[in-house]
Amino acid sequence: ADRIAANGDSCNKIGTSGLAVLAKFYNVPFYVFAPTSTIDMKVSNGSEIIIEQRSGNEITDLWYEKRMAPENVKVYNPAFDVAENELITAIITEKGIVRPPYSKNLPKIFD
Numbered sequence: 001a002d003r004i005a006a007n008g009d010s011c012n013k014i015g016t017s018g019l020a021v022l023a024k025f026y027n028v029p030f031y032v033f034a035p036t037s038t039i040d041m042k043v044s045n046g047s048e049i050i051i052e053q054r055s056g057n058e059i060t061d062l063w064y065e066k067r068m069a070p071e072n073v074k075v076y077n078p079a080f081d082v083a084e085n086e087l088i089t090a091i092i093t094e095k096g097i098v099r100p101p102y103s104k105n106l107p108k109i110f111d
Helices: 016-025 102-110
Strands: 003-005 010-013 031-033 080-083 090-093 096-098
Touching (some): 010 016, 096 102
Parallel strands (some): 031 090
Antiparallel strands (some): 003 010, 010 080, 090 096
């Protein structure tokens, strides 16, 4: 994870949230790995995490021989997404494994 909120919502590279949803649907455990420095106890949930917005030209023409979209098309290009805590089986850190409820258990690894 790139950032973890106090409730366990976890921000990571775009696409992670979709993988978490699929894992939940198919009953596959979904683990988040992160150093404790990634956990921000001042951020209560994932909606408070500021998501980096990257340039639209990464999607429209940067990587292509020819432009892939019409000129002046609006582009939404977030670098990260947030997997909600209810999709996460456990958060694994260098100080141990944290399981739900995260709001109660995440603070314990800082004791």
